[in-house]
Amino acid sequence: MGTITQTITTTQLVVGDGVRTENAKVKTATAYKRGDLLKVGTGNLADHPVITEGVVGDWNAIANTDMTAEQATYHAANGLEMPIYVQGAFDIAVVTVKGTALTAGQYDAVRAQALVNKIELRKVEGN
Secondary structure: OOOOOOOOOOOOOEOOOOOEEEEEEEOOOOOEOOOEEEEEOOOOEEEOOOEEOOEEOOOOEEEOOOEOHHHHHHHHHOOOOEEEEEEEEEEOOOOEEOOEEOOHHHHHHHHHHHOOOEEEEEOOOOO
């Protein structure tokens, strides 16, 4: 009888304790992906940060769940909000902007911005 070896690889967004969530309003016709960096403004509206010349703009939260553009439109029209992470430790290799992974060149600036927030972006072993 032969031996079967199985390797399971997973990527986990949350990598530490002390995670805190809040809720924010969503924009109509805007898709959100779990792990997206978000800028929540004074109207409590979650938007994606602007990327200029490869640099990710200000952000202060992370999307907690996937939401299609259609779902966001429904939520916005009906006064519903989506959960967001506002505190905790997260794997920077899993964090995204509009569903797109950050480049290694964006890591330092995004991690520096995290210092202003209560969010820690860790380089998990192997990344």
